Amino acid sequence: MTYALLKDKWMRFFDMRSDVKTMIQVYYTPGLGPRPWPYAEHEEERVRWALERYESMLRAREVAEDDQIPFLSPYTGTEIFAQSFGCPVYCSGTNMPFALPKIHAAEEVRSLRVPSAFAPPLERVFRIARRLRGRYPEALLQLPDIQSPFDIAALIWEKGSFYAACIDEPEAVLDLCRKVETLLVKFLDAWFREFGTEYIAHYPDFFARGGLTLSEDEAGAISPAMFNEFCMPALQRLSARYGGICVHCCANSERQWDNFARIPGLRLINLNRPEESLKEAYVRFAPVAAQMHAWCGDGDPSPAWAGHIPRDAHVVLFASASSDEEARRKRDALAGARG
Numbered sequence: 001m002t003y004a005l006l007k008d009k010w011m012r013f014f015d016m017r018s019d020v021k022t023m024i025q026v027y028y029t030p031g032l033g034p035r036p037w038p039y040a041e042h043e044e045e046r047v048r049w050a051l052e053r054y055e056s057m058l059r060a061r062e063v064a065e066d067d068q069i070p071f072l073s074p075y076t077g078t079e080i081f082a083q084s085f086g087c088p089v090y091c092s093g094t095n096m097p098f099a100l101p102k103i104h105a106a107e108e109v110r111s112l113r114v115p116s117a118f119a120p121p122l123e124r125v126f127r128i129a130r131r132l133r134g135r136y137p138e139a140l141l142q143l144p145d146i147q148s149p150f151d152i153a154a155l156i157w158e159k160g161s162f163y164a165a166c167i168d169e170p171e172a173v174l175d176l177c178r179k180v181e182t183l184l185v186k187f188l189d190a191w192f193r194e195f196g197t198e199y200i201a202h203y204p205d206f207f208a209r210g211g212l213t214l215s216e217d218e219a220g221a222i223s224p225a226m227f228n229e230f231c232m233p234a235l236q237r238l239s240a241r242y243g244g245i246c247v248h249c250c251a252n253s254e255r256q257w258d259n260f261a262r263i264p265g266l267r268l269i270n271l272n273r274p275e276e277s278l279k280e281a282y283v284r285f286a287p288v289a290a291q292m293h294a295w296c297g298d299g300d301p302s303p304a305w306a307g308h309i310p311r312d313a314h315v316v317l318f319a320s321a322s323s324d325e326e327a328r329r330k331r332d333a334l335a336g337a338r339g
Helices: 003-014 040-064 080-084 122-137 149-156 158-168 171-197 216-220 224-230 232-242 253-260 275-285 324-337
Strands: 022-027 198-200 207-209 212-215 245-249 266-271 315-320
Touching: 003 022, 003 207, 022 122, 022 324, 040 122, 040 324, 080 122, 080 171, 080 315, 122 171, 149 158, 149 171, 149 216, 171 224, 171 232, 212 232, 216 245, 216 253, 224 253, 224 315, 232 245, 253 266, 253 275, 266 275, 275 315, 315 324
Parallel strands: 022 315, 212 245, 245 266
Antiparallel strands: 198 207
């Protein structure tokens, strides 16, 4: 199948009325070395690794013949937008970078300026993406790590006082979230204008045309009412602006599932939860949106877990492989799991 036809298949998959209900991805990158940490000083290593990964994915695609489309990744941590607001960043040398808070009280929000879409941390991402596209002009780019406005606000504002402010000074929290949303819109507008609206999602890595993808991980720390107050309005605006939305959440989020299901334009949801919880998720979201949950990647696929997925659910099934033979075997097993 050509990439053009495969892209169209993905878009039919997102259409809940279509008969394309299963997509298969086998993660196999032969010969690829370990990924460098996405620190500012590692730009050359990051570019080199991303190119090597793309070339490895091209070879693996010939072997697995699955539904994954090879892509170039200007990968980052969660820190880039908070850093653009002035947050310091901690790099341990043994883990991903993460932002340290810049503000500690509500009165500090008012003086916080919305940075440019090309603030230094974001300009670096654009620069890496341009270098990658310079080598492979037709390749898809993966979005960098996009957190929700509320998630980024919780990085900028020290969390102990941030969550207290959600109750005591909600207007300040909403003000910060709106400033973050403004920066996200500026960045995404610039990104899609330069690189196009076909892309690979930030996490997990599936193809999309139009819309946006983001993480809503702080949803596990707040009540459904607080979600509706602080998160839902921004998600509604972003989905409307870009023509749909895909949401990742790795938090203890069961209390928010009804809210997630109400997000307008929800195309796909990814939940990282224990097996028993995800069995329920497959049922809850089957009529609502496509699903790509992490549980499916644990071990070889088998009827034991595939049987818990409703027949009408649209799901991405995936597994990892370390050899050509294993990649083909797992592709076949995944295909057979849904019949």
